[in-house]
Amino acid sequence: MQILLFIWLASAISMVLGQGTRVGFYSSSCPRAEAIVQSVVRSHFQSNPAVAPGIVRMHFHDCFVRGCDASILLDGDSAEKSAPPNRLLRGFEAIDEAKKQLEAACPGVVSCADILALASRDAVVLTSGRRWQVPTGRRDGRISLASETSTLPGFTESIDSQKQKFASKGLNTQDLVTLVGAHTIGTSACQLFRYRLYNFNNTDAADTTIDPTFLPQLRSLCPENGDGSKRVGLDNDSPNNFDTSFFSNLRNGRGILESDQKLWTDGSTRTFVQSYLGIRGLRALSFDVEFGKAMVKMSNIEVKTGTDGEIRSVCSKIN
Numbered sequence: 001m002q003i004l005l006f007i008w009l010a011s012a013i014s015m016v017l018g019q020g021t022r023v024g025f026y027s028s029s030c031p032r033a034e035a036i037v038q039s040v041v042r043s044h045f046q047s048n049p050a051v052a053p054g055i056v057r058m059h060f061h062d063c064f065v066r067g068c069d070a071s072i073l074l075d076g077d078s079a080e081k082s083a084p085p086n087r088l089l090r091g092f093e094a095i096d097e098a099k100k101q102l103e104a105a106c107p108g109v110v111s112c113a114d115i116l117a118l119a120s121r122d123a124v125v126l127t128s129g130r131r132w133q134v135p136t137g138r139r140d141g142r143i144s145l146a147s148e149t150s151t152l153p154g155f156t157e158s159i160d161s162q163k164q165k166f167a168s169k170g171l172n173t174q175d176l177v178t179l180v181g182a183h184t185i186g187t188s189a190c191q192l193f194r195y196r197l198y199n200f201n202n203t204d205a206a207d208t209t210i211d212p213t214f215l216p217q218l219r220s221l222c223p224e225n226g227d228g229s230k231r232v233g234l235d236n237d238s239p240n241n242f243d244t245s246f247f248s249n250l251r252n253g254r255g256i257l258e259s260d261q262k263l264w265t266d267g268s269t270r271t272f273v274q275s276y277l278g279i280r281g282l283r284a285l286s287f288d289v290e291f292g293k294a295m296v297k298m299s300n301i302e303v304k305t306g307t308d309g310e311i312r313s314v315c316s317k318i319n
């Protein structure tokens with residue numbers, strides 16, 4: 001029994017921590033790798049700030065399906081990229097350009113999976129978030145299936161369901177709250193939350209967890225029969241700054257997505273939201289610091305290293 005427990009623990013730890021990633025993996029083989037990625041992300045961000053939250057979400061969506069192996073980047077009618085949760089993702093052009101420049105500088109060395117992990121960090125920094133060190137050394141997967149995206153948490157899911165999906169990847173409740181906190185930047189399409197504003201759960205009324213004084217503003221932005229593709233900031237206070245105002249919005253009933261607002265209405269997650277807000281009597285947590293830790297943890301889910309996988313020449317297709 002003890003031997004079996006040890007094997008299980010070792011497997012769980014390796015799933016989260018990764019098998020071979022380390023900070024500075026390319027220091028000898030491609031010394032300018034991180035600088036090249038940073039430069040490309042900055043350039044795309046300056047042209048279109050929506051690239052930043054797009055890249056962060058892309059990394060999250062990648063890691064929750066087959067691990068952090070850049071399978072989200074592969075083209076194909078039945079690939080992950082084509083699945084409903086991924087159709088609105090942005091930032092693919094930045095990753096492709098970074099790969100092109102890296103292939104020119106260091107052919108066949110830097111993986112697309114690592115580019116995505118590094119670009120996510122750089123995207124957060126560009127929106128005034130705190131920098132963290134990114135372990136690298138991942139390799140790219142060869143399989144991408146839209147049918148496997150059911151492992152991604154959905155915008156209507158209960159907290160219990162979200163916690164189960166995070167736990168299956170070795171992530172705990174604090175990681176859940178912290179990583180969802182990335183919604184402090186970026187936008188959502190009206191079609192993903194408009195149902196909360198008019199006839200929520202066939203009640204002929206709005207979701208009662210929405211602040212009544214906020215409801216008219218949301219309805220003006222997303223009319224009942226309006227354009228479902230219209231974008232609305234997920235953090236209505238500072239949608240372009242990586243800060244804790246997203247959590248303040250949840251406390252005030254101003255979360256945009258149903259799944260986000262549930263972080264406040266569910267007691268098991270509300271405690272962490274309160275900790276990030278510095279509520280008296282609770283252990284204070286620094287969102288900037290904890291987000292970096294959670295991203296490192298997430299970015300090492302089921303990674304491919306060593307001889308597993310490949311180093312793609314082009315991120316959108318296998319070699």
